[in-house]
Amino acid sequence: MPEAVDPLEFRRVMGHFPTGVSVLTTVDEGKRHGMTANSLTSVSIEPVMILACLTRGARTALAIQTAGHFAVNILADHQEDVSRRFAKPGQDHFEGLDVIDGHRGIPLLPGCLAYLVCNVDDVVQAGDHDIVLGNVEACEMSSNGGNPLVFFQGGYRTLPGMRSLG
Numbered sequence: 679m680p681e682a683v684d685p686l687e688f689r690r691v692m693g694h695f696p697t698g699v700s701v702l703t704t705v706d707e708g709k710r711h712g713m714t715a716n717s718l719t720s721v722s723i724e725p726v727m728i729l730a731c732l733t734r735g736a737r738t739a740l741a742i743q744t745a746g747h748f749a750v751n752i753l754a755d756h757q758e759d760v761s762r763r764f765a766k767p768g769q770d771h772f773e774g775l776d777v778i779d780g781h782r783g784i785p786l787l788p789g790c791l792a793y794l795v796c797n798v799d800d801v802v803q804a805g806d807h808d809i810v811l812g813n814v815e816a817c818e819m820s821s822n823g824g825n826p827l828v829f830f831q832g833g834y835r836t837l838p839g840m841r842s843l844g
């Protein structure tokens with residue numbers, strides 16, 4: 679039997695895979711919820727679907743599943759403070775924050791690069807996380823453009839330049 683992989687080592691190794699950063703938002707029985715998430719992945723084109731891996735039982739993860747809808751706010755490189763705000767457990771993440779009233783009344787965060795609104799298609803249990811599959815009902819890009827906030831090796835980064843290599 680190979681030795682069991684150390685979860686901390688696993689996190690460090692996976693930290694070498696850079697990701698963008700999003701905030702998932704929802705409204706459940708009139709209460710707004712939101713969480714920072716970088717496990718976002720595009721899944722299917724026909725139909726258009728995405729997924730996010732959410733800690734089972736976490737506050738916003740539960741609200742998304744109960745509400746059946748959520749928005750994805752893709753953060754720009756000037757929004758590290760927004761990412762930190764929505765990653766703090768046990769706080770009212772929206773206190774003192776301006777939001778845009780989005781599709782289905784879901785709060786959207788101003789200044790993001792792009793937005794999607796999804797309905798929950800399925801939830802698949804995987805270890806200590808739930809894979810939430812969403813059908814994309816609406817999506818749009820900000821007309822202002824901008825560069826993404828990047829998460830790499832456990833820290834926030836910005837791209838040094840947007841030069842294309844191809």
Ligand SMILES: Cc1cc2nc3c(=O)[nH]c(=O)nc-3n(C[C@H](O)[C@H](O)[C@H](O)COP(=O)(O)O)c2cc1C
Binds near residue numbers: 716
């Ligand atoms: C950059 C970054 C990415 C994160 N990505 C995820 C993720 O994909 N899934 C997840 O369950 N938690 C993720 N988290 C942790 C949650 O944002 C954090 O637990 C948050 O407090 C959950 O909100 P809640 O307490 O309202 O449920 C991430 C945190 C950071 C800083």
